[in-house]
Amino acid sequence: MSEKPTTVAFDADDTLWQNEQFFKLTQERFAELLKDFAAPGDLEARLLEAERRNLGHYGFGIKGFVLSMIETALDVTEERVPAPVVRELITAGQEMLRHPIHLLPHAREAVEALARSHRILLITKGDLLDQERKLAQSGLGELFDGVEIVSDKTQATYESIFARHAEGAAAAVMVGNSLRSDVLPALAAGAWGVYVPHDLTWAYEQGEAPGSHARFREIADLGLLPGLIQSF
Known part of the structure; x- marks a missing residue:
């Protein structure tokens, strides 16, 4: 791989x-x-x-x-x-x-930049209708090669999605604000995990950063993501 x-x-x-x-x-x-x-x-x-x-x-x-x-x-x-x-x-x-959607700083620029060089996926969990509404209002929908709205995010979830949409987890990067849902299970599946902290992350989604993991990275905001991905 x-x-x-x-x-x-x-x-x-x-x-x-x-x-x-x-x-x-x-x-x-x-x-x-x-x-x-x-x-x-x-x-x-x-x-x-x-x-x-x-x-x-x-x-x-x-x-x-x-x-x-x-x-x-x-x-x-x-x-x-x-x-x-x-x-x-x-x-x-x-x-x-x-409630209307408010994009976070650098979100559009990061997705647009990476869409020019990589396959881009959206992996989110929650209520199907609400997540579809937010994606439609975000104006980002056309940039994604695949969208997965799942009931939960586990190691098996990422293994399955990356097997279907990518060249396996080893060739994939998962980017998110939740250590519990976005980073740790993606790392367990064999992917890269990029943690982008958010000040108001729900207590349930918090976890301990695996600082020594070879495929773990942390960045302050999405503006740093394209450069980080290109450095891999």
Whole structure:
């Protein structure tokens, strides 16, 4: 297999465009609505616990987030959450699903530059309709040679995708803001993993950077990515 990468795959949320900031704003609204029932720190911890517990039921994305907020509201109020609060949580979720896309700095330039020299993929997880909406609004869709919207990102996920869309994982690079989902399983599959930190990465997606791994790289922003890829 080629040692020089021929395929570059991008994560979407908080790698190419803003996402977590809208979850944070809604979570602040959630805390304000339930301030008479739970302290913000406790509420945040209980919501995260509910989200983790519900991933197997709802998967990743806004819909599961809203259902987890409603479940947490029921728990902290001992089933006494006012109906208007539930209505406002549903409305907040609908607003998130309508929010316009804001590309992150250098996202378009990086994808355009690499599309001239490499096969370009988008590998994202979450709700199918929402991810398709965001991709369409981003204006980047025509630049990708393949788009994969998956339920989760594991070593097997990357092995399968890179076998179908690339010359195997050894000739592929995965770029993203999540160590847990974008970098570590891609490295385990045999690909390169490029970590691009985002200030608001969800706690679930955090992990320990494998600094000594020969195929791990970290860059401050996507503006540095084309040069990094060309150096491999």
